[in-house]
Amino acid sequence: MNKRTVVVTGGASGIGRATAEAFAGEGEHVVIADISGEAARDVAKELGVDHVELDISDPESVDAAVAAVTARTGPIDVLVNNAGLAGGGGPITALDVAVFDRCVRVNFRGTFLMTRAVGAHMVAAGTRGAIVNISSIGARQPTPGLGHYEATKAAVEALTRSAALELAPHGIRVNAVAPGPVLTPMTAGFAADTAAREAWEARIPLGSIASVSDVVPSVVFLASPGARHITGASLQVDGGQLLG
Numbered sequence: 548m549n550k551r552t553v554v555v556t557g558g559a560s561g562i563g564r565a566t567a568e569a570f571a572g573e574g575e576h577v578v579i580a581d582i583s584g585e586a587a588r589d590v591a592k593e594l595g596v597d598h599v600e601l602d603i604s605d606p607e608s609v610d611a612a613v614a615a616v617t618a619r620t621g622p623i624d625v626l627v628n629n630a631g632l633a634g635g636g637g638p639i640t641a642l643d644v645a646v647f648d649r650c651v652r653v654n655f656r657g658t659f660l661m662t663r664a665v666g667a668h669m670v671a672a673g674t675r676g677a678i679v680n681i682s683s684i685g686a687r688q689p690t691p692g693l694g695h696y697e698a699t700k701a702a703v704e705a706l707t708r709s710a711a712l713e714l715a716p717h718g719i720r721v722n723a724v725a726p727g728p729v730l731t732p733m734t735a736g737f738a739a740d741t742a743a744r745e746a747w748e749a750r751i752p753l754g755s756i757a758s759v760s761d762v763v764p765s766v767v768f769l770a771s772p773g774a775r776h777i778t779g780a781s782l783q784v785d786g787g788q789l790l791g
């Protein structure tokens with residue numbers, strides 16, 4: 548297979564970093580796209596991949612980053628829409644509106660803007676590409692205090708299906724991976740709290756919180772030719788948590 552150009556948003560940390568490393572290990576040309584330019588540069592250097600600084604929630608930043616990447620490497624073959632955050636938590640009746648707005652802006656608007664820009668680019672370039680969105684099982688199963696975050700992931704799943712339908716005539720596939728809790732910098736706080744960690748693990752039939760290496764193979768698969776007949780799907784990687 549020819550080397551593909553793979554853009555991973557939020558690739559400087561956690562699931563995105565491990566995804567970038569996995570695609571690089573398969574010999575693909577990887578671009579880490581992150582709002583933290585310094586972290587993106589350092590991680591890219593460590594992994595021997597490319598990087599670009601962008602804010603996925605800002606259309607001008609997104610368009611500039613897509614233009615910079617394509618000028619440097621040619622067409623983008625794979626987009627992993629991974630960048631996301633919760634930004635805080637709390638009951639819907641008390642949640643700070645600024646936390647809600649930031650979460651919607653990055654997770655929903657950001658995924659929309661990246662899909663819009665890279666989808667249009669793939670269509671124009673005639674690239675039969677793949678887009679993989681990182682959702683969450685929270686899109687389908689509520690946890691008190693995370694309603695704002697989970698609603699953005701439900702929106703990402705709806706966007707996944709719409710984009711899959713609209714881009715299918717161009718041979719572009721759009722899927723999602725929906726992890727349960729994963730040990731990353733995003734969850735480091737709660738994972739360090741033994742009681743909170745045990746309470747979460749009690750919800751997982753397979754008994755443990757995921758590591759990034761439990762999640763990444765599904766992302767790589769959905770972007771691979773082996774998944775050529777799969778589009779509009781959301782694959783839960785949750786140790787069975789959705790069964791409960």
Ligand SMILES: NC(=O)c1ccc[n+]([C@@H]2O[C@H](COP(=O)([O-])OP(=O)(O)OC[C@H]3O[C@@H](n4cnc5c(N)ncnc54)[C@H](O)[C@@H]3O)[C@@H](O)[C@H]2O)c1
Pocket residue numbers: 556557558559560561562563580581582583601602603604629630631632633653657681682683684725726727728729730731732733734
């Ligand atoms: N960790 C979990 O338990 C878990 C579970 C389900 C889903 N997810 C999802 O997986 C994805 C990655 O999570 P993680 O745990 O690896 O998080 P993380 O905090 O370790 O990494 C997120 C990365 O995204 C970048 N980022 C944030 N805002 C950005 C923006 N506006 N533009 C560009 N980059 C931006 C950050 O700089 C960071 O490098 C997120 O979408 C998250 O919602 C995480």
